[in-house]
Amino acid sequence: TIKYLTGAETLPVPSSRRPWNRHIDIRQARMNNLRGIDVQIPLNVMTVVTGVSGSGKSSLIKGILYPALKRHLGEVFDAPGEYSGLGGDVDAIQHVEFVDQNPIGKSTRSNPATYVKAYDAIRDLFAEQPLAQQMGFTSQYFSFNADGGRCDECKGAGTITVEMQFMADLVLECKACHGHRFKHDILDVRYKGKNIDDVLNMTISEAIEFFAKAPSIVKRLRTLEDVGLGYIKLGQNSSSLSGGENQRVKLAYFIGQEKQEPTLFIFDEPTTGLHFHDIERLLKSMNALIERGHTILIIEHNLDVIKMADHVIDLGPDGGDRGGNLVIAGTPEEVAQCPDSITGKYLSPKLQS
Numbered sequence: 481t482i483k484y485l486t487g488a489e490t491l492p493v494p495s496s497r498r499p500w501n502r503h504i505d506i507r508q509a510r511m512n513n514l515r516g517i518d519v520q521i522p523l524n525v526m527t528v529v530t531g532v533s534g535s536g537k538s539s540l541i542k543g544i545l546y547p548a549l550k551r552h553l554g555e556v557f558d559a560p561g562e563y564s565g566l567g568g569d570v571d572a573i574q575h576v577e578f579v580d581q582n583p584i585g586k587s588t589r590s591n592p593a594t595y596v597k598a599y600d601a602i603r604d605l606f607a608e609q610p611l612a613q614q615m616g617f618t619s620q621y622f623s624f625n626a627d628g629g630r631c632d633e634c635k636g637a638g639t640i641t642v643e644m645q646f647m648a649d650l651v652l653e654c655k656a657c658h659g660h661r662f663k664h665d666i667l668d669v670r671y672k673g674k675n676i677d678d679v680l681n682m683t684i685s686e687a688i689e690f691f692a693k694a695p696s697i698v699k700r701l702r703t704l705e706d707v708g709l710g711y712i713k714l715g716q717n718s719s720s721l722s723g724g725e726n727q728r729v730k731l732a733y734f735i736g737q738e739k740q741e742p743t744l745f746i747f748d749e750p751t752t753g754l755h756f757h758d759i760e761r762l763l764k765s766m767n768a769l770i771e772r773g774h775t776i777l778i779i780e781h782n783l784d785v786i787k788m789a790d791h792v793i794d795l796g797p798d799g800g801d802r803g804g805n806l807v808i809a810g811t812p813e814e815v816a817q818c819p820d821s822i823t824g825k826y827l828s829p830k831l832q833s
Contacts, residue, residue, distance in 0.1 A: 484756040491760055491784045493831055497811050498525045498770070498790040504744075505568040506548075511561025512539040513804035517795075520809065521545065523572055523742075525790035526766060526776040530815075530823045531807070534799025537779045538748070542578075545777075546746055549576045573775070574741040579730050580748060581723030589624050589636055592684070592721075593714040596733050598700035602714075605694055606676055612669045621666055622676050629666040631657035661715075680715025687714055703732040706768075708761035724753040731765055744775045751782040763788055786823065787812050787830045794823050 483489035500522040508516045514536045521527060529537045543561040550557035552566060553576065584595045593599040603619040606612060612621070621629030624636025633656035634640055642650040653659045660667060660677040667675045672690065682690060684704045691697040704710070707728040712721070721729065727750055734745065745766075751759050763785065766776045780786060792815045794807045808818040815821055816828040 481755070489756070491756070491763070491788065493787055500525045500790065502569040502572055504545075504549075504566060504570050504573065506540070506545055506563055507567060508564035509540055509544050509561070510563065511543045512536065513800060514539050514544075514561075515804040517804070517806045519793060519806060520568065521744075521775075521777060521793075522791045523569060523744075523775045524770065524773065526770060526778070526788070527791045527793060528778045528780050528786050528789040529793045529795065530780065530786055531795035531803065532799050532822055535795040535797075535803035537795055540795065541746060541777065541779055542748065546576065546578055549573065549744065572742055573744045575743040576746065577734065577743055578746045578748070579727055579734070579750070581727045581752070583718050584721070584726050584729050585718045590718040591680075591715050592704060592709065592712055592718070592729050592732075593680070593701075595718070595729055596700050596704060596736055598697055598714070601694065601696045601700065602676075602679060602691075605691075605697070606669055606671055609669050609671055615665065615669075617666065617669065622662075622669075624661050629662055631661055631663060633657065634661070636661050680713065682714055683711055684714065685710035700736055703736040704729065706735070706761070707732045707765045708758045722753060724750075724758070728762065728765075731762070735765060735768055740772060742773050742775070743769075744777060745769060747776070747778045747780075749780055749782075750778065751780065751785055756784070759784055783827055783830045786815075786827055792823075794818070794821050796820075796822060798822070 502523040503520040506519045510516050529541055531537050539561060544563050547557045547560035548566055552570060584590060603622040606622045607617060607619040620626050624630045630636035631654060634654035638654055638659040638661040639651050640654050642652060644650060662676060667677055669675060684701055688698055688701050688705060709725060709728055750762060754762065770776055778785060786792060789812055792812055793809045794815050796803050796805060796807045797820055807821045808815055812827060812831060815824045816831055818824045
């Protein structure tokens, strides 16, 4: 931390900005305080939407662009805010994903390993062990979402929730499995001396080393380590993850996807709660998506992210009634030179460091 505070460690300004020639046009955006503005969203680059609070960023991206693209792609979605049309190379985008900080799963049994599909390969590996085959245990027996191998008492959660009428619910360790989530005979099956519960208690980094000879597992887990989540446990309950961690688990999932259809990824303030060092890893992951032919669009106030963008759309000049205009759209250097941009005044010193 002190290295970043003293300037010994910094995120270097890119030596060049990615060029672009394809874009999506939003015409006459008028939702909330937007004043009928026309905006171009470049494709295959990183674009950051900036402006003070209340300048119209969320109205433009979350209120108009995202639902309008969802409907354009034939998906059922809420009606977008007022605008006259989408244009440009809108058909070049085949998917649009809003990567928010909401929990990765509604179930108490959801965890990072299941979300990135690594757990399927781990279950298959345990089902291949001699004892598992001798006992007739298929991969389903190593799932805590299906009956068979999971603890019957807690249904694979490892805990029992006692509802209290006038107080917060009590979460107690399951007395039947003692928090191990599986039946005793399932826990007797071992791979390299570890049972399924031991594996779920490993960190991502430990598991990558442990499963070194199982490339299908390592490939999935590596994406979690690449986004800076090597410290979390494979079986960690998704409800215990922070908003930023949830967002990066989702990012890891998308990076690990095999499909290559051009996708627009929208992030809403992804650096909230992130350390300087984590921001660097986050940006590397976003660049990895761009290299695969996808597009990144970020609503952001963090100057370290804004200075790394290929294109900046600055709204304002202020918030509320004094916002809703397109102040300037261009490279960070062009925004920094714009006298009407509040963002530009703060961005300028960052580009010189």
